[in-house]
Amino acid sequence: MTYSWHLEMIWDYRQVFARGVVVTLQLTIIALACGVVLGLVFGLMRGARNWLLSMPAMIYIETFRSTPTLVQLVWIYYALPMLTGVQLSAFNSVALGLGLHTAAYLAEIFRAGVNSIDRGQMMAAKAIGMTYFQAMRRIILPQATRRMVPPFINEFATLIKLTSLGSVVAVPEILHEANNVISATFRPLEVYTAVAVVFALIACPMIFVARLLERMLTARS
Amino acid sequence: MSAEPVIQIRNLHKSFGELTVLHGIDLSVAKGEVLAIIGPSGSGKSTLLRCINRLEDYQEGTIEFLGQSMGYDISGGRRRPLPEAVIAKRRARLGMVFQNFNLFPHKTVMENLIEGPIIVKREAREQARKRAMTLLSKVGLAEKADIYPNRLSGGQQQRAAIARALAMEPEAMLFDEPTSSLDPELVGEVLEVMKALAREGMTMVVVTHEMGFAREVAHQVVMMDRGVIVESGVPADFFSRPKEQRTRDFLSKVL
Ligand SMILES: Nc1ncnc2c1ncn2[C@@H]1O[C@H](COP(=O)(O)OP(=O)(O)OP(=O)(O)O)[C@@H](O)[C@H]1O
Numbered sequence: 001m002t003y004s005w006h007l008e009m010i011w012d013y014r015q016v017f018a019r020g021v022v023v024t025l026q027l028t029i030i031a032l033a034c035g036v037v038l039g040l041v042f043g044l045m046r047g048a049r050n051w052l053l054s055m056p057a058m059i060y061i062e063t064f065r066s067t068p069t070l071v072q073l074v075w076i077y078y079a080l081p082m083l084t085g086v087q088l089s090a091f092n093s094v095a096l097g098l099g100l101h102t103a104a105y106l107a108e109i110f111r112a113g114v115n116s117i118d119r120g121q122m123m124a125a126k127a128i129g130m131t132y133f134q135a136m137r138r139i140i141l142p143q144a145t146r147r148m149v150p151p152f153i154n155e156f157a158t159l160i161k162l163t164s165l166g167s168v169v170a171v172p173e174i175l176h177e178a179n180n181v182i183s184a185t186f187r188p189l190e191v192y193t194a195v196a197v198v199f200a201l202i203a204c205p206m207i208f209v210a211r212l213l214e215r216m217l218t219a220r221s
Numbered sequence: 222m223s224a225e226p227v228i229q230i231r232n233l234h235k236s237f238g239e240l241t242v243l244h245g246i247d248l249s250v251a252k253g254e255v256l257a258i259i260g261p262s263g264s265g266k267s268t269l270l271r272c273i274n275r276l277e278d279y280q281e282g283t284i285e286f287l288g289q290s291m292g293y294d295i296s297g298g299r300r301r302p303l304p305e306a307v308i309a310k311r312r313a314r315l316g317m318v319f320q321n322f323n324l325f326p327h328k329t330v331m332e333n334l335i336e337g338p339i340i341v342k343r344e345a346r347e348q349a350r351k352r353a354m355t356l357l358s359k360v361g362l363a364e365k366a367d368i369y370p371n372r373l374s375g376g377q378q379q380r381a382a383i384a385r386a387l388a389m390e391p392e393a394m395l396f397d398e399p400t401s402s403l404d405p406e407l408v409g410e411v412l413e414v415m416k417a418l419a420r421e422g423m424t425m426v427v428v429t430h431e432m433g434f435a436r437e438v439a440h441q442v443v444m445m446d447r448g449v450i451v452e453s454g455v456p457a458d459f460f461s462r463p464k465e466q467r468t469r470d471f472l473s474k475v476l
């Protein structure tokens with residue numbers, strides 16, 4: 001059985017793919033921003049001595065780490081409105097869901113990074129009169145960041161790929177746009193191959209830049 | 222020496238969970254005084270120092286630094302931890318030097334010195350740099366200002382760490398075995414810096430195994446064992462006529 005490829009049809013639909021890429025990138029950036037901020041907060045809370053802070057953070061982190069991402073997204077899109085009466089758009093639901101998901105993983109990365117810094121650094125910072133937050137910002141996090149870069153890159157690449165789950169609730173990201181093209185053309189082989197290639201093209205340069213960054217950071221210390 | 226002590230510790234009790242590490246410590250350090258603390262490993266010397274600048278919490282007793290509580294507010298009969306910002310402010314006037322130096326590895330020697338003055342005291346960068354340079358010359362590290370700590374020898378790192386503490390212009394200094402992790406040939410250069418400080422009248426609490434230093438520089442020597450002060454006195458008496466058997470045993474081991 002021989003299949004006759006018609007890769008040129010991808011070119012005809014390039015604008016549709018481009019739109020999908022834009023949405024995928026938007027989702028990635030919003031979820032990442034959300035994930036970094038919340039992840040930092042939860043990561044610091046998780047490491048706190050006071051269990052009133054660490055307990056909620058732990059529950060949050062473990063909940064998100066032990067449930068499927070797809071379930072989290074559909075839950076936010078379909079179930080949350082029934083609880084709160086607020087219906088988020090499909091795009092916002094997915095952005096929020098991926099943001100919360102990423103936050104849980106980044107929180108663990110932040111915590112591990114902070115824990116890897118010698119206890120003496122915090123003591124030395126406090127001994128010159130810094131508060132906990134000053135010490136974190138000026139002394140601990142700048143050192144911890146370097147050790148966080150490799151797992152952070154991993155999480156980032158995962159996030160890019162996870163945006164494809166948005167297709168389930170009809171967010172017009174790459175995969176969803178591709179499905180539309182398939183319904184019009186009946187050419188899943190070409191289209192899905194193109195989807196894979198496009199994802200690889202987005203993720204590869206980002207991972208490459210991050211690697212470069214990592215090398216620069218380690219070179220300086 | 223003036224009447225008002227710089228550091229006043231009364232009935233200090235400290236435990237880590239079930240393990241009680243300090244069983245009622247009373248100590249007072251006058252202005253310009255050098256207090257040496259000696260004692261076997263695990264006797265609670267480091268813990269005591271860390272309580273003094275409230276890097277550790279403690280369960281009972283009071284510690285006053287320049288007449289102000291370090292740690293707890295006991296007015297009104299209840300004992301409440303002081304707010305972190307208040308402790309940080311008081312701590313800024315009490316320098317500390319660690320066994321492992323704890324320089325900030327991501328900052329140059331100069332940046333290590335100006336970090337506190339700029340971030341904590343909100344000093345102008347130029348002014349902070351100027352004083353830092355003077356201090357670096359004083360500890361013999363003027364040419365090392367723009368180098369990262371991992372390029373320095375242990376002795377140089379410890380001298381930089383002392384300069385970092387001095388950059389805050391502290392009223393007193395705590396030293397936790399400042400020479401214990403140094404190669405023997407590097408101990409002298411750090412002790413010289415400390416002696417110079419003592420001569421200038423810095424109030425100092427020094428945990429040390431350097432008996433020569435304690436005998437020569439300290440005004441008061443305290444022997445700790447298992448969380449209590451076993452014996453204290455002026456160095457001349459303390460080293461030549463120790464009263465307690467535990468002190469005699471310890472001295473015979475280290476001298
Ligand atoms: N963070 C901690 N948690 C639990 N126990 C601790 C902690 N820090 C110290 N200890 C215990 O407290 C006791 C006193 O320790 P400390 O470090 O104050 O002794 P030290 O006199 O400084 O000893 P060394 O000469 O070895 O430095 C030891 O039994 C130690 O195991």
Ligand SMILES: [Mg+2]
Nearest residue numbers: 266267268398
């Ligand atoms: Mg110790």
